[in-house]
Amino acid sequence: MPELFFTWPAQDGMRALAADPGRELLLARVNEVLDLIEQQPGSAEARRLRFRDPPSWGIPVGYREDSYVVTWMSGMDFAEWADPTDVAELIVEIGDLSAWIVVLYVGLRPE
Numbered sequence: 001m002p003e004l005f006f007t008w009p010a011q012d013g014m015r016a017l018a019a020d021p022g023r024e025l026l027l028a029r030v031n032e033v034l035d036l037i038e039q040q041p042g043s044a045e046a047r048r049l050r051f052r053d054p055p056s057w058g059i060p061v062g063y064r065e066d067s068y069v070v071t072w073m074s075g076m077d078f079a080e081w082a083d084p085t086d087v088a089e090l091i092v093e094i095g096d097l098s099a100w101i102v103v104l105y106v107g108l109r110p111e
Contacts, residue, residue, distance in 0.1 A: 004038055005075070005094055006103045013106030026066050030106060033059045033070050041074065041101055054081050056104055069109040075100035 006014065017027040037046050037059070049058035049069065056073040075097030079087050087097075094100055 001039060002041060002075070002099055002101045004034060004072075004103050005090070005100045007105070010070075010103040010106045017106070023066065026061065026068065029061050030068065030070060033061055034103070037070070037072055037101060037103070041072075054104065060109060067109045068107060069105070070103065071105045072101055072103045074098075075102055078102040 014027075014030070017023050017030060036043070040046055046059065047057045049060065049071075050056075051058060051071060054073065055077060056071045058069045058071040061068040061070060073081070078090070079097050082090075091097060
């Protein structure tokens, strides 16, 4: 099973959710979505949305008035898309990218 790597925007989104006591249920749902991505990245459920820039997948997550999205791509897709310097730095940090899923963003769904 691949592991999740969180980019800075995804880390910031998770921190913001965890810091807001009014969003515990939304945070729980986001964590369920992250589990789904990690356990079944090839499933239709994990690939509900398709984005072109960057080429990635997304899952909408909503609770009450909040409309969030979690976007992600495989480590190998990240290697093809990202700046080679960023890829080289990430390989030094985490190793073989084929064993990872890169979580790009966790936050409000763009309009």
